[in-house]
Amino acid sequence: MIRTSQERERTRATIASMSRKLMLSSRVVELCESEATPRQEEFLLKVLSEEIDRRERGRKARLLNRAGFPTFKSFEDYDFSEIRFPPTLSIEELLRTDFIPEKKNLVLYGGVGTGKTHMAIALGIAACEKGLSVRFLTVTELVLKLTEAYKQGTLERLIRDLKQLDLLILDEWGYVPVDREGSQLLFRIIADSYESKSLILTTNLEFSKWGGIFTDEQMAAAMIDRLVHHGHLLLFEAKSYRMTHALMRQPGPGKLKPKTTVEAGSRLEQGGA
DSSP, X not given: OOOOHHHHHHHHHHHHHHHHHTTOOTHHHHHHHHTOOHXXXXXXXXXXXXXXXXXXXXXXXXXXXXXTOSSOOOOTTOOOTTEEOOTTOOHHHHHTTTTTTTTOEEEEEEOTTSSHHHHHHHHHHHHHHTTOOEEEEEHHHHHHHHHHXXXXXXXXXXXXXXXXXXXXXXXXXXSSOOOHHHHHHHHHHHHHHTTTSEEEEEESSOGGGHHHHSSOHHHHHHHHHHHHHXXXXXXXXXXXXXXXXXXXXXXXXTOOOOOOHHHHHHHHHTTOO
């Protein structure tokens, strides 16, 4: 196929752009201009494109692995109907993860089993797919890491690592009381994150009770101020998904309870049905 000079110029410009992205020498472009045929330029363009795609897939896989998600979650068939959104955030904006480049926080508040952790993980995975750096931790895990690092003299290194993140997800906020030392270390993470990266918190504890969990009312108030002042509060008002589905599996009135594997095996050994 005969290609016009303008088409060749566009191809060479794309090759130059891809070469820079792959950190290749400018010599690649020079050789294209001086020696390559149009067919060779097309072949080189394909090779560079596939290499960029391969590196991007590898980078996303590393980001997902480093994030530490306990399981894979997505928004496929996710039910938003019983989640109350603030006027400042729409479902579409949430799914686009617009809050991350804006360095805003999400506080996901509601009862146990209402889909808070599912949403947090799905958002974290979506962020990784966009090439963003994410870490998923329960609050208990983070406090243990901070306390251990403080004792070993590596606290500053851990804090530097956390500062590099685009998104930090803290699950089960307020589920377990935190001692004064742990509260102070946790407050430092919240303070350092303020308007520098996004946080997602899942909690079933109303703000008025945070002081009892973190042993210091003033510190709890300061945490709330930093989290909510530059963020969004989503209220999960559904009944527990896990409880509902557990009840659905229970036999109704007048129905026989299904035999367990052990019971069924015992009946078979005895020659029964």
